[in-house]
Amino acid sequence: MEETTRGIDKVEIYEQQLVQLEEQLQEVTIERNDLEKKVKELKMLKSHQQLEEQLRKERLKCQQLASKLRESEHARNEMDDWIDVAEIVNKENHKANTRCQSSRSRSQRLEEWLYHIFYTIIEDFSSEEDDQKQIVKEEPLSVKGLKENVQQFRNDTRPIFNILTGLRNLLTWQQPIVTLVTFLVYMYTAWHGWLIPLLLFLMTFRLFINFLKYRVGLNVRFHYLQTEEIMIEEEKELGIKEKINIVLYVARKVQNKLANVSHGIQKIKNLLTWQTPEQTRKILCSLSLAFVASCVLPARILFLVIAFQLGIKLFITDALFARFPRIKKKYDNVYVMWHNLKADEDLVKLKAREHIDRVSFN
Numbered sequence: 001m002e003e004t005t006r007g008i009d010k011v012e013i014y015e016q017q018l019v020q021l022e023e024q025l026q027e028v029t030i031e032r033n034d035l036e037k038k039v040k041e042l043k044m045l046k047s048h049q050q051l052e053e054q055l056r057k058e059r060l061k062c063q064q065l066a067s068k069l070r071e072s073e074h075a076r077n078e079m080d081d082w083i084d085v086a087e088i089v090n091k092e093n094h095k096a097n098t099r100c101q102s103s104r105s106r107s108q109r110l111e112e113w114l115y116h117i118f119y120t121i122i123e124d125f126s127s128e129e130d131d132q133k134q135i136v137k138e139e140p141l142s143v144k145g146l147k148e149n150v151q152q153f154r155n156d157t158r159p160i161f162n163i164l165t166g167l168r169n170l171l172t173w174q175q176p177i178v179t180l181v182t183f184l185v186y187m188y189t190a191w192h193g194w195l196i197p198l199l200l201f202l203m204t205f206r207l208f209i210n211f212l213k214y215r216v217g218l219n220v221r222f223h224y225l226q227t228e229e230i231m232i233e234e235e236k237e238l239g240i241k242e243k244i245n246i247v248l249y250v251a252r253k254v255q256n257k258l259a260n261v262s263h264g265i266q267k268i269k270n271l272l273t274w275q276t277p278e279q280t281r282k283i284l285c286s287l288s289l290a291f292v293a294s295c296v297l298p299a300r301i302l303f304l305v306i307a308f309q310l311g312i313k314l315f316i317t318d319a320l321f322a323r324f325p326r327i328k329k330k331y332d333n334v335y336v337m338w339h340n341l342k343a344d345e346d347l348v349k350l351k352a353r354e355h356i357d358r359v360s361f362n
Contacts (some may be wrong), residue, residue: 026244033142147246166225171314172322183315190307193300268340276349279337 006245173179175338189195202224212218274280294302321328328335342350 007269033140036139037142068149093115146250148178150246150250163225166223170225171318173319179315183311186315187308189309193303195307263343265336266343268346269340270343276341279341282333 010059169175170179185198186195189198206224209220209222227355270276271280271283293305297305321332330336
């Protein structure tokens with residue numbers, strides 16, 4: 001029994017030593033990255049010192065040349081009887097040119113102006129051989145920079161997400177009176193053909209409010225939708241485990257988001273390439289009906305129908321689907337069609353299954 005307890009104690013001691021070694025290894029790697037950064041900064045400082053030395057030498061040369069130029073000007077001023085023939089010739093040529101220019105007609109000036117514009121446009125469309133792509137220097141990976149970028153991204157995108165949240169609350173009837181008034185105003189402006197002017201007026205008025213707030217300095221608190229105030233978190237010193245967790249969190253988020261985007265793109269590609277014939281046939285029938293309606297109906301009636309359908313879908317149908325998910329799974333055609341679409345991985349599995357069924361049946 002004593003030997004077994006000693007063996008267990010040794011194993012625990014080894015495990016603790018391994019944990020300590022892992023922590024020390026992580027600290028050493030972080031210190032190594034910091035030292036590499038400092039070495040790069042020192043190299044940059046050396047290059048700056050060399051440039052300052054060259055600049056000092058060039059300044060000395062400029063001072064010497066300026067002194068020589070002053071001496072030559074002083075010697076030239078002492079020669080009062082010397083006549084500059086070239087200057088006289090230049091004056092005569094300038095007078096002759098002014099006389100020729102005054103004698104030109106308006107048609108010649110207009111012709112020269114048109115030639116100048118034409119050659120300028122041709123020169124703009126010509127390719128330059130000396131164009132070189134600018135090399136963008138990428139910053140090295142660091143936990144501090146990653147945390148700052150993530151925090152900045154959150155603070156910058158929070159107003160956008162707040163607006164989207166307010167719009168979702170409006171469409172899901174979180175405040176019934178506000179949503180009802182908005183729906184009635186939308187349908188009234190759509191009926192009279194004032195929907196686009198209303199949207200343009202709202203955007204113009206929003207820019208005017210921003211001008212009063214950010215340029216004039218007035219504290220105007222006006223929002224079309226309810227938004228939350230942006231709270232900037234204070235920076236805190238992070239330990240090794242927190243730094244590693246941040247890196248893993250960002251990598252996991254990027255991996256999942258890229259997977260979702262790639263699956264969505266694959267579904268759209270398979271829809272357009274007839275990999276899912278049933279869904280593509282529905283899209284073809286809808287586009288054909290829309291084409292026939294656009295050819296038969298006048299533009300005003302077509303716009304009115306589209307606006308009414310969009311308003312009913314946004315304010316009534318989508319609100320019902322959001323409150324009752326079972327109805328959405330049965331009757332929301334867009335939702336059902338999107339979930340019935342297949343990505344490339346799903347198509348490969350489906351074809352393999354069909355091949356196995358066919359072989360087993362034969």
